Amino acid sequence: MARFILHSDLNNFYASVECLYNPSLRNKAVAVVGDQEKRHGIVLAKNYIAKKYGVKTGDTVWEAKQKCLEELVCVTANFERYYYVSKLVKQMYLEYTDRVESFGIDEAWLDVSRCVKSFDEAFKLAETIRKRVLEEFGLTVSIGVSFNKIFAKLGSDLKKPNATTLISTDNFKNLVWPLAASELLYVGRATTQKLAKAGINTIGDIANTPVQILKSMLGKNGETLHTFACGADLTEVKRWDELDEIKSIGNSTTCPRNLKTNEEVRAVISVLAESVARRMREKNLWANTVCLFIKTDDLKSFDVMHKLEYPTNLASVVATEAYKLFKFDWNKTIRAVGVRVTNLTEKPLQYNLFNSEQNMQKKEKFETVIDNLRGRFGYDIIKRGSVLAIDDFDEINPEHVTHTIHPVSYFKNNKLGDK
Amino acid sequence: MTKNYVSVLAEFDEQGNKHPRQIKLNDQVFEIDKVLKVVNAASLKVGGIGERYTIKIGSHQTFLFFEKETGQWFVELK
Numbered sequence: 001m002a003r004f005i006l007h008s009d010l011n012n013f014y015a016s017v018e019c020l021y022n023p024s025l026r027n028k029a030v031a032v033v034g035d036q037e038k039r040h041g042i043v044l045a046k047n048y049i050a051k052k053y054g055v056k057t058g059d060t061v062w063e064a065k066q067k068c069l070e071e072l073v074c075v076t077a078n079f080e081r082y083y084y085v086s087k088l089v090k091q092m093y094l095e096y097t098d099r100v101e102s103f104g105i106d107e108a109w110l111d112v113s114r115c116v117k118s119f120d121e122a123f124k125l126a127e128t129i130r131k132r133v134l135e136e137f138g139l140t141v142s143i144g145v146s147f148n149k150i151f152a153k154l155g156s157d158l159k160k161p162n163a164t165t166l167i168s169t170d171n172f173k174n175l176v177w178p179l180a181a182s183e184l185l186y187v188g189r190a191t192t193q194k195l196a197k198a199g200i201n202t203i204g205d206i207a208n209t210p211v212q213i214l215k216s217m218l219g220k221n222g223e224t225l226h227t228f229a230c231g232a233d234l235t236e237v238k239r240w241d242e243l244d245e246i247k248s249i250g251n252s253t254t255c256p257r258n259l260k261t262n263e264e265v266r267a268v269i270s271v272l273a274e275s276v277a278r279r280m281r282e283k284n285l286w287a288n289t290v291c292l293f294i295k296t297d298d299l300k301s302f303d304v305m306h307k308l309e310y311p312t313n314l315a316s317v318v319a320t321e322a323y324k325l326f327k328f329d330w331n332k333t334i335r336a337v338g339v340r341v342t343n344l345t346e347k348p349l350q351y352n353l354f355n356s357e358q359n360m361q362k363k364e365k366f367e368t369v370i371d372n373l374r375g376r377f378g379y380d381i382i383k384r385g386s387v388l389a390i391d392d393f394d395e396i397n398p399e400h401v402t403h404t405i406h407p408v409s410y411f412k413n414n415k416l417g418d419k
Numbered sequence: 420m421t422k423n424y425v426s427v428l429a430e431f432d433e434q435g436n437k438h439p440r441q442i443k444l445n446d447q448v449f450e451i452d453k454v455l456k457v458v459n460a461a462s463l464k465v466g467g468i469g470e471r472y473t474i475k476i477g478s479h480q481t482f483l484f485f486e487k488e489t490g491q492w493f494v495e496l497k
Contacts, residue, residue: 021466084488085468092459137468138461 013106177204252338293338
């Protein structure tokens with residue numbers, strides 16, 4: 001059966017929702033920013049006017065204001081409202097198909113193969129949806145129409161805002177292949193550089209390079225990118241009610257002030273590890289890998305990970321292992337820290353030989369008591385001494401910083417490439 | 420244009436549909452003579468989304484919005 005897939009992308013979603021609820025903002029440069037008082041004050045989204053001034057996601061508020069000659073209106077993000085509007089829009093998509101797969105809060109794929117029979121009909125349906133989103137929600141959406149998820153997503157990026165782009169089996173070579181390789185999903189900066197060194201600059205170049213060569217350059221990813229570029233990706237659009245297997249649990253926080261010592265980093269890691277471990281226990285999962293994320297004061301970040309010898313669901317172990325990954329020469333200060341666990345299993349095959357099962361169970365019991373206390377009386381009822389000992393750190397509450405802001409991975413954390 | 424939340428007297432039918440009958444604004448009561456249309460819509464003039472009722476009050480036609488997010492009714496006023 002021929003496949004007809006749409007990818008919808010709500011344009012400048014956060015900023016558009018703010019303008020929708022406050023129309024006086026519509027003709028101004030608007031940036032949606034994190035909570036400035038808690039130093040989460042970076043630009044999370046901006047409207048087209050702000051974009052014209054050169055405001056970028058990730059800019060600090062003062063940087064963004066400088067670019068706009070102080071004319072920028074900064075609005076604190078209202079995630080609850082964004083989730084609410086996103087849910088309404090996706091409910092509207094469900095009127096057409098039950099195969100609606102979210103890709104972050106503002107994007108979704110729709111498999112409409114059962115309600116249309118040709119690209120022409122699929123395009124018309126996309127236009128209907130685009131107009132409905134504007135009329136019913138006051139938001140503009142870009143829609144890509146194609147025969148696979150990758151080209152549908154690419155199509156939604158080609159014309160913005162408020163447009164529909166068709167990439168069919170007939171026109172994809174003319175439309176997609178001349179585009180820069182970096183336009184393809186999961187071709188990030190490092191992959192682009194590797195490809196460019198081999199003279200592979202466009203998506204067409206990727207498609208026309210023998211797959212063995214791509215494989216030798218990029219490993220398994222090379223093969224996947226070749227499939228993407230040829231339009232041969234057969235990944236299905238998931239049903240709306242299909243639950244994703246949890247691949248990782250993580251938490252990060254921008255600290256109340258920049259961190260300057262190992263002790264401070266250790267304290268933040270322990271707080272984050274507690275929250276991560278609590279969620280693991282809630283889902284009855286054990287981690288095999290611990291990852292640490294650090295963002296420095298110049299907003300550069302790095303990720304390090306480490307496979308555990310034995311699976312764990314204990315905060316103390318996650319914290320110790322995450323801290324082991326922290327090697328820093330302190331020529332900068334640290335702005336944000338994140339702890340994530342991956343490679344999750346439902347039941348540990350074996351406990352650590354030197355840490356008897358009884359001992360581990362004892363620790364688990366202890367941490368569960370803390371979970372229960374916090375469940376009954378709130379997060380602040382019990383805190384680590386190491387956190388209380390440092391000024392300002394008692395404000396860190398990891399239970400309040402669990403927003404999914406950016407699109408989730410196409411491979412749901414089976415990371416490919418470097419984008 | 421301003422967004423004015425209003426008191427509404429409405430009738431609910433067996434299916435749970437709302438039929439607004441009366442609007443109270445600044446202590447003045449306006450009888451709704453007819454609901455011409457109900458659609459989901461955004462108010463681009465004053466901001467917000469919800470069910471938009473196109474209503475007739477005498478010879479005057481206007482919009483009345485039901486904001487599902489807050490459960491409140493509003494009108495767009497000049």
